[in-house]
Amino acid sequence: xxxxxxxxxxxxxxxxxxxxxxxxxxxxxxxxxxxxxxxxxxxxxxxxxxxxxxxxxxxxxxxxxxxxx
Amino acid sequence: xxxxxxxxxxxxxxxxxxxxxxxxxxxxxxxxxxxxxxxxxxxxxxxxxxxxxxxxxxxxxxxxxxxxxxxxxxxxxxxxxxxxxxxxxxxxxxxxxxxxxxxxxxxxxxxxxxxxxxxxxxxxxxxxxxxxxxxxxxxxxxxxxxxxxxxxxxxxxxxxxxxxxxxxxxxxxxxxxxxxxxxxxxxxxxxxxxxxxxxxxxxxxxxxxxxxxxxxxxxxxxxxxxxxxxxxxxxxxxxxxxxxxxxxxxxxxxxx
Amino acid sequence: xxxxxxxxxxxxxxxxxxxxxxxxxxxxxxxxxxxxxxxxxxxxxxxxxxxxxxxxxxxxxxxxxxxxxxxxxxxxxxxxxxxxxxxxxxxxxxxxxxxxxxxxxxxxxxxxxxxxxxxxxxxxxxxxxxxxxxxxxxxxxxxxxxxxxxxxxxxxxxxxxxxxxxxxxxxxxxxxxxxxxxxxxxxxxxxxxxxxxxxxxxxxxxxxxxxxxxxxxxxxxxxxxxxxxxxxxxxxxxxxxxxxxxxxxxxxxxxxxxxxxxxxxxxxxxxxxxxxxxxxxxxxxxxxxxxxxxxxxxxx
Numbered sequence: 001x002x003x004x005x006x007x008x009x010x011x012x013x014x015x016x017x018x019x020x021x022x023x024x025x026x027x028x029x030x031x032x033x034x035x036x037x038x039x040x041x042x043x044x045x046x047x048x049x050x051x052x053x054x055x056x057x058x059x060x061x062x063x064x065x066x067x068x069x
Numbered sequence: 070x071x072x073x074x075x076x077x078x079x080x081x082x083x084x085x086x087x088x089x090x091x092x093x094x095x096x097x098x099x100x101x102x103x104x105x106x107x108x109x110x111x112x113x114x115x116x117x118x119x120x121x122x123x124x125x126x127x128x129x130x131x132x133x134x135x136x137x138x139x140x141x142x143x144x145x146x147x148x149x150x151x152x153x154x155x156x157x158x159x160x161x162x163x164x165x166x167x168x169x170x171x172x173x174x175x176x177x178x179x180x181x182x183x184x185x186x187x188x189x190x191x192x193x194x195x196x197x198x199x200x201x202x203x204x205x206x207x208x209x210x211x212x213x214x215x216x217x218x219x220x221x222x223x224x225x226x227x228x229x230x231x232x233x234x235x236x237x238x239x240x241x242x243x244x245x246x247x248x249x250x251x252x253x254x255x256x257x258x259x260x261x262x263x264x265x266x267x268x269x270x271x272x273x274x275x276x277x278x279x280x281x282x283x284x285x286x287x288x289x290x291x292x293x294x295x296x297x298x299x300x301x302x303x304x305x306x307x308x309x310x311x312x313x314x315x316x317x318x319x320x321x322x323x324x325x
Numbered sequence: 326x327x328x329x330x331x332x333x334x335x336x337x338x339x340x341x342x343x344x345x346x347x348x349x350x351x352x353x354x355x356x357x358x359x360x361x362x363x364x365x366x367x368x369x370x371x372x373x374x375x376x377x378x379x380x381x382x383x384x385x386x387x388x389x390x391x392x393x394x395x396x397x398x399x400x401x402x403x404x405x406x407x408x409x410x411x412x413x414x415x416x417x418x419x420x421x422x423x424x425x426x427x428x429x430x431x432x433x434x435x436x437x438x439x440x441x442x443x444x445x446x447x448x449x450x451x452x453x454x455x456x457x458x459x460x461x462x463x464x465x466x467x468x469x470x471x472x473x474x475x476x477x478x479x480x481x482x483x484x485x486x487x488x489x490x491x492x493x494x495x496x497x498x499x500x501x502x503x504x505x506x507x508x509x510x511x512x513x514x515x516x517x518x519x520x521x522x523x524x525x526x527x528x529x530x531x532x533x534x535x536x537x538x539x540x541x542x543x544x545x546x547x548x549x550x551x552x553x554x555x556x557x558x559x560x561x562x563x564x565x566x567x568x569x570x571x572x573x574x575x576x577x578x579x580x581x582x583x584x585x586x587x588x589x590x591x592x593x594x595x596x597x598x599x600x601x602x603x604x605x606x607x608x609x610x611x612x613x614x615x616x617x618x619x620x621x622x623x624x625x
Contacts, residue, residue: 005113012106012210016099023095026088055096062092063156068164069087069414069457075427079413086415169411173471176375176405177429180396321395325377
């Protein structure tokens with residue numbers, strides 16, 4: 001990829017990266033600040049969040065892992 | 070009226086404080102930006118591919134990318150958004166039933182239909198916001214990089230998919246009155262959708278079914294006109310209203 | 326006037342009948358104890374009073390109006406504290422009370438005033454945290470505040486003390502007897518000492534029907550004075566008493582229990598003991614405990 005091409009995709013890349021990072025940060029923070037989960041344990045959810053494609057990891061955690069409040 | 074506004078307020082506080090609002094926003098934001106991004110990257114991917122194919126003696130012609138490539142992605146990615154939405158909100162009533170949080174509210178004299186109505190309104194607002202966030206982002210990017218004018222009836226076809234989401238919400242509400250667990254609600258909603266999808270192989274029935282609206286993704290390409298969808302639109306609206314009404318009647322007589 | 330009347334109420338879940346022809350009345354301004362083992366039908370009865378569970382037969386009246394299942398208008402007279410009260414954990418106690426107050430149709434000012442008052446009463450006025458961090462006891466206390474918010478004529482508490490430690494229990498019981506002036510309290514329990522501490526009237530529920538009811542004194546008098554305990558000054562004296570008054574059961578080195586006696590018999594016993602100049606430390610007609618009553622009733 002040339003510099004020109006990279007410059008061209010930056011308007012897409014930057015928002016995507018920012019959104020992904022926020023999502024990841026919020027999810028990891030939630031996992032680490034909570035002791036109990038509906039299912040699974042802390043290690044499992046951290047792994048799921050990190051390896052989950054795009055946004056699937058965080059969503060799986062918030063749907064199936066997060067304890068009801 | 071005050072009961073209704075109070076409970077709607079409570080529902081919004083809930084999605085704000087349990088992160089669901091933020092997650093939905095991010096996911097639908099990503100879904101929106103992904104469409105033009107993939108369209109933009111397509112020529113580059115082809116270039117990569119064709120150079121490796123050239124070694125094998127196959128020549129790929131250059132691909133032309135325009136706004137329609139991005140709109141095609143939009144309709145391909147939307148079902149993902151719908152799955153996420155149903156997954157996130159299928160237990161919106163069930164989780165309260167499972168935990169018993171509604172008992173206090175009901176013994177305070179809350180009218181039962183207002184509970185279902187508040188949740189319906191929240192889901193509708195969330196879906197509208199999320200859906201048009203995705204639509205808006207795709208539209209704006211497309212307009213900057215290419216030209217949206219080549220797509221026919223863009224907004225109408227987007228509206229069809231939006232209605233499909235509204236129908237799913239009404240199914241969530243109905244299933245919430247019937248089932249006691251979130252999984253039951255998600256399963257029930259998916260089964261109804263699947264049945265519609267399967268029945269739609271019957272040629273004469275197809276145009277009356279809500280799943281017909283999935284074909285609206287073809288309108289921008291000039292395949293099919295809005296008129297083809299009249300029956301499906303009328304039916305999906307009536308069906309949704311019926312779901313909510315039956316849901317309320319069942320919920321009124323539910324042992325909580 | 327009776328604040329609550331149940332008339333021939335029955336309820337089955339499937340083939341299992343959990344409540345059978347239940348009838349009782351609760352007068353105003355008392356604490357009414359609803360006693361029974363786990364599974365006796367207490368919670369089901371309460372949920373029927375609240376219109377949350379549909380009754381199969383019978384009629385329930387709250388403050389003179391009939392209870393209907395589903396949309397229940399009589400709930401405006403009732404405050405309810407579930408056995409395990411559940412809240413929206415993302416709210417603070419004050420926010421939760423505001424939600425409840427608005428739903429029940431109170432003025433904003435009144436909600437504010439009542440919230441302050443009740444949070445003070447249950448000792449949560451300094452609590453700024455969200456409810457999800459609360460202990461069982463705190464949730465139970467918030468439950469009482471929530472139940473009393475709309476100044477109900479009838480406060481129904483389902484096992485309010487069962488899951489609490491002694492301190493928490495004492496606090497809850499104090500609050501309940503405090504509110505008696507303004508409202509009628511019905512509370513279910515299987516902890517009998519709680520009943521003895523605060524109840525005016527009681528009903529024993531066993532397998533879905535009431536096996537005994539009345540004021541605390543009435544219920545106790547059903548078995549009043551049937552047991553006499555004699556405590557002697559020493560082991561030898563105990564032997565003497567046993568030979569003078571046969572039929573007793575020696576329960577320790579120095580004490581003897583005489584069951585199935587009465588006042589007259591006790592006086593005769595004292596006369597005999599006085600004539601023979603036996604050295605007695607104590608002679609007492611034992612008060613029956615609710616525990617004994619309960620066991621007796623349930624094992625019938």
